[in-house]
Amino acid sequence: MAKRILITGHRGYIGSVMVPYFLRAGYEVQGADTGFFERCLLGPGGGEVAGHGVDLRDGLTARDLEGTDAVIHLAALSNDPIGNLNKHWTREINGEASVRLALLAREAGVSRFLFSSSCIMYGAAGGGETEVDENSPLDPRTQYARSKVEAEHALRPLASATFSPVYMRNGTIYGLSPRMRFDTVLNSLAGSAVARGSVRVFSDGKPWRPVVHVEDVCAAFHAALEAPREAVHNEAFNVGAAEVNVQIGTLARHVAEASGAALELLAQADADQRSYRTSFAKIARHLPGFRLQWSPCAGAQRLVREFRALGLSMGQFDDARFTRLRWLRKLLEEGALGEDLRWQANRQCSARGERAEAEEVMA
Ligand SMILES: NC(=O)c1ccc[n+]([C@@H]2O[C@H](COP(=O)([O-])OP(=O)(O)OC[C@H]3O[C@@H](n4cnc5c(N)ncnc54)[C@H](O)[C@@H]3O)[C@@H](O)[C@H]2O)c1
Structure with a gap:
């Protein structure tokens, strides 16, 4: 069993939940x-x-990777709007840097490399009418989606007798994290219900999406780490189970029922048309140890409870800190990040003061 692991992107939304998860499971992280x-x-x-x-x-x-049994590679620019902000950064970070890391890991003798991929690569395949599985044609519609397809494609030939890349294709993830995101669908619906008192859907509510709780994502990655090599070697997996396929309108109704908030359907001409229902038969077959804990309905109820317990305010819900694109834009405008999306020299001294400021906002 892999005991010593490296998690990249450990200070992001998923990473901030996944690190404590693996520490609790007895791993050295x-x-x-x-x-x-x-x-x-x-x-x-x-x-x-x-x-x-x-x-x-x-x-x-x-x-740096010597003695590491497995790498979980979460670090990325992780949504469509960021990809549209600058295609080059997304290609460089999500694609080229992933291949570079995999090569280093292979050289260091790391045996397993879990790549955090995305179901977004199915695009509008099937229009929600048919299920997509891991062999379905890919239809990446955005730079972000293309970067995930390109990364999987480039990682595949690196597989060897001693190095096993695994492609974990996540649906849209939700759930509370210390480094929260409100720019994913269920987090946004539930956040709006609690902070604003209404659930807003910016489409006709018909598109299908797989939505998966962040703790279930951790459990799936855990199962992929523990699985025998032949079950996962160079394989792609849709991460979830049948019940996570849901139409956005249904999701919004779950949130409205859980919170008592009003439901507003604000159909927009330029609404996101991605729609796909995903098959999870393969993960069930190859990783029988993985059991999904949270259905979208129960997950929505849990999120509403957690946001209420936090006293989530409109100020927090609408804070740039919790929308990836807005936050990166702010760092760029302030000059903390340069044109190559790298920290500028003065970052170290300002970061400490800003962290204290961030903690005040949370309080
Ligand atoms: N959140 C979702 O709904 C979702 C869905 C499918 C796939 N994923 C994938 O899961 C992974 C994690 O997603 P997340 O929601 O936690 O994203 P996130 O934006 O919260 O975290 C990503 C982390 O990567 C780090 N990072 C970015 N570029 C880096 C670089 N060049 N060097 C080092 N670190 C860098 C960031 O600082 C950040 O902490 C990503 O690969 C994402 O594409 C996420």
Whole structure:
């Protein structure tokens, strides 16, 4: 069993939940993250483990990875709007840096490399009418989606007798994290219900999406780490189970029922038309140890309870810290990040003060 793992992107939304998950499961965990969202904290916690503060485009060496059994590679520019902001950054970070990291890992003798991929690569395949599985044609519609397809494609030939890449194709993820995101669908619906008192859907509600709780994502990655090599070697998996396929309108109704908030359907001409229902037969077959805990309905109820317990305010819900694109734009405008999306020299001294400021906003 892999016991010593490196989680990249450990100071992001998923990473901040996944680090404590694997620590509780008895793993020795290290992190590697450039810290774009370091100070984007909502509530306590945040993956405080030994970590490398590095940009994975050129940080880390094979030596840093020696003695590591497995790498979980979460670090990425992680949504469509960021890809549209600058295609080059998304290609460089999500694609080229992923291949670079996999090569270093292979050189260092790491045996398993879990790549955090996305069901977004199915695009509008089937229009929600038919199910897409891991062999379905890919239809990446955005730079972000293309970067995931390109990365999977480039990682595949690196597989060897001693190195097993695995492609974990996640649906849209939801659930509370210390480094929260409100720019994903269920987090946004539930956040709006609690903070604003209404659930807003910016489409006709018909598109299908798989929505998966962040803790279930952790459990799926755990199962992929523990599985025998032949079950996962160079394989792609849609992460979830049948019940996570849901239409956005149904999801919104779950949130409205859980919260008592009003439901507003605000159909927009330019609404996101991605729609796909996903088959999860393969993950059930290859990773029988993985059991989904949270249905979208139960997950929506849980989120509403958690946001209420936090006293989620409109100020927090609408804070740039919790929308990836807005936060990166702010860092760019302030000059904290340069044109190559790297930290500028004065970052170290300002970061400490800003972290204190972030903690005040949370309180
Ligand atoms: N959140 C979702 O709904 C979702 C769905 C499908 C797939 N994924 C994938 O899961 C992974 C994690 O997603 P997330 O929601 O936690 O994203 P996130 O934006 O919250 O976290 C990503 C982390 O990667 C780090 N990072 C970015 N570029 C880096 C670089 N060059 N060097 C080092 N670190 C860098 C950031 O600082 C950040 O902490 C991503 O690969 C994403 O594409 C997420």
